[in-house]
Amino acid sequence: xxxxxxxxxxxxxxxxxxxxxxxxxxxxxxxxxxxxxxxxxxxxxxxxxxxxxxxxxxxxxxxxxxxxxxxxxxxxxxxxxxxxxxxxxxxxxxxxxxxxxxxxxxxxxxxxxxxxxxxxxxxxxxxxxxxxxxxxxxxxxxxxxxxxxxxxxxxxxxxxxxxxxxxxxxxxxxxxxxxxxxxxxxxxxxxxxxxxxxxxxxxxxxxxxxxxxxxxxxx
Amino acid sequence: xxxxxxxxxxxxxxxxxxxxxxxxxxxxxxxxxxxxxxxxxxxxxxxxxxxxxxxxxxxxxxxxxxxxxxxxxxxxxxxxxxxxxxxxxxxxxxxxxxxxxxxxxxxxxxxxxxxxxxxxxxxxxxxxxxxxxxxxxxxxxxxxxxxxxxxxxxxxxxxxxxxxxxxxxxxxxxxxxxxxxxxxxxxxxxxxxxxxxxxxxxxxxxxxxxxxxxxxxxx
DNA sequence: GGAGGTATGTTGCGTACGCAACATAATATA
DNA sequence: TATATTATGTTGCGTACGCAACATACCTCC
Numbered sequence: 001x002x003x004x005x006x007x008x009x010x011x012x013x014x015x016x017x018x019x020x021x022x023x024x025x026x027x028x029x030x031x032x033x034x035x036x037x038x039x040x041x042x043x044x045x046x047x048x049x050x051x052x053x054x055x056x057x058x059x060x061x062x063x064x065x066x067x068x069x070x071x072x073x074x075x076x077x078x079x080x081x082x083x084x085x086x087x088x089x090x091x092x093x094x095x096x097x098x099x100x101x102x103x104x105x106x107x108x109x110x111x112x113x114x115x116x117x118x119x120x121x122x123x124x125x126x127x128x129x130x131x132x133x134x135x136x137x138x139x140x141x142x143x144x145x146x147x148x149x150x151x152x153x154x155x156x157x158x159x160x161x162x163x164x165x166x167x168x169x170x171x172x173x174x175x176x177x178x179x180x181x182x183x184x185x186x187x188x189x190x191x192x193x194x195x196x197x198x199x200x201x202x203x204x205x206x207x208x209x210x211x212x213x214x215x216x217x218x219x
Numbered sequence: 220x221x222x223x224x225x226x227x228x229x230x231x232x233x234x235x236x237x238x239x240x241x242x243x244x245x246x247x248x249x250x251x252x253x254x255x256x257x258x259x260x261x262x263x264x265x266x267x268x269x270x271x272x273x274x275x276x277x278x279x280x281x282x283x284x285x286x287x288x289x290x291x292x293x294x295x296x297x298x299x300x301x302x303x304x305x306x307x308x309x310x311x312x313x314x315x316x317x318x319x320x321x322x323x324x325x326x327x328x329x330x331x332x333x334x335x336x337x338x339x340x341x342x343x344x345x346x347x348x349x350x351x352x353x354x355x356x357x358x359x360x361x362x363x364x365x366x367x368x369x370x371x372x373x374x375x376x377x378x379x380x381x382x383x384x385x386x387x388x389x390x391x392x393x394x395x396x397x398x399x400x401x402x403x404x405x406x407x408x409x410x411x412x413x414x415x416x417x418x419x420x421x422x423x424x425x426x427x428x429x430x431x432x433x434x435x436x437x438x
Numbered sequence: 439g440g441a442g443g444t445a446t447g448t449t450g451c452g453t454a455c456g457c458a459a460c461a462t463a464a465t466a467t468a
Numbered sequence: 469t470a471t472a473t474t475a476t477g478t479t480g481c482g483t484a485c486g487c488a489a490c491a492t493a494c495c496t497c498c
Contacts, residue, residue: 089357116350131335137356138308144363151370152409182476190371192456197477401446411486416447
């Protein structure tokens with residue numbers, strides 16, 4: 001456990017808490033480290049989730065399989081990513097997604113009750129932890145909202161622009177690097193990859209944007 | 220303030236807290252009642268939001284205006300609805316939506332800091348309140364996720380089915396009443412109203428569903 | 439009941455975009 | 469440098485669906 005504390009200090013959940021206090025807190029909230037093998041399921045679609053997790057290493061993905069058997073990627077996970085934060089805090093707990101590892105990795109697992117229940121030692125760091133947790137849940141909500149914002153746009157061009165403008169605002173610059181390759185971008189915006197490429201080319205021709213691979217410039 | 224306590228006891232924020240304790244809490248968290256006139260803005264798009272609200276009466280709507288000047292309804296608000304819960308709890312606070320009243324009404328306004336900061340009296344209800352709040356934020360996230368689930372479906376028919384099946388599961392019955400008229404339903408699923416009607420009719424012809432107005436039956 | 443208003447259903451037309459198939463560019467492998 | 473592999477771009481075709489215009493059902497208020 002101890003060797004993870006340094007990494008945990010970098011996460012959104014423990015931001016603002018000194019490392020020595022993190023160690024104390026971990027016991028307090030009944031956190032434990034769980035190891036997973038490659039391709040193992042951390043969360044199974046339909047199962048009930050009462051613990052949330054923080055990725056301590058490796059990569060994973062949250063996905064679901066729809067009625068036609070298509071795989072739909074919901075999120076990609078890396079070191080520091082949170083797992084099941086909304087689920088554990090909700091009242092239903094039944095997971096709409098599966099979470100699977102892409103390699104051997106370990107996860108810090110925390111029962112939501114351990115987090116929310118005020119410990120007898122009444123440590124002040126607990127407050128900060130709770131505040132951080134609420135913050136994470138809220139930010140996840142914002143991220144979902146932002147995606148809906150793109151999805152609601154009627155045309156491919158507007159979807160693209162909505163997304164690019166947002167990222168540009170976030171990065172405070174008209175030249176931006178996006179965290180997607182074309183395929184992932186097309187999935188995020190719910191467009192065919194080829195249709196996305198087609199429209200991007202048109203937009204370049206129209207002098208709206210310039211781009212090369214994942215670098216975009218708004219004109 | 221006092222006369223609202225009974226109503227507040229019915230809300231998700233105060234569930235599980237006895238009325239006499241609610242009254243105490245309200246002072247503790249620095250809640251106040253704010254009156255709004257018809258068509259007044261409670262939240263303005265782009266403004267920073269640090270307080271959340273609970274609708275004490277009347278109706279309102281959360282919306283945004285996109286680049287083409289179209290009005291996009293995000294949520295409809297009624298007595299008991301929460302306002303700005305995710306925003307106040309987030310780290311950015313800048314609102315992507317406007318919230319406007321549809322008539323004269325009043326709102327219980329609570330600074331997020333008042334909620335999250337442990338009061339000196341250290342009242343046990345405060346814990347429950349926090350737990351309820353996290354619950355609300357998480358549920359809002361789930362709701363957004365569910366909508367994305369529909370929006371990601373490639374065809375109108377699949378969007379419709381995804382939505383109806385979910386509501387059917389929620390209500391535990393194959394015959395359901397949905398809270399939308401056709402137009403609202405089409406907006407929620409991001410479909411043209413006429414295209415929605417067309418597909419619904421086809422689905423009825425195909426023996427997939429039956430419906431009359433807002434009553435649907437899955438076959 | 440009639441008249442106006444709103445919600446819902448129907449239909450023809452045109453096109454944006456899904457789809458498939460191929461072309462080219464970038465990257466890895468040897 | 470040649471070769472396989474993967475990312476991205478291009479293009480023709482067909483259709484699902486947006487759009488507009490109209491039809492019908494339902495509701496409300498004289």
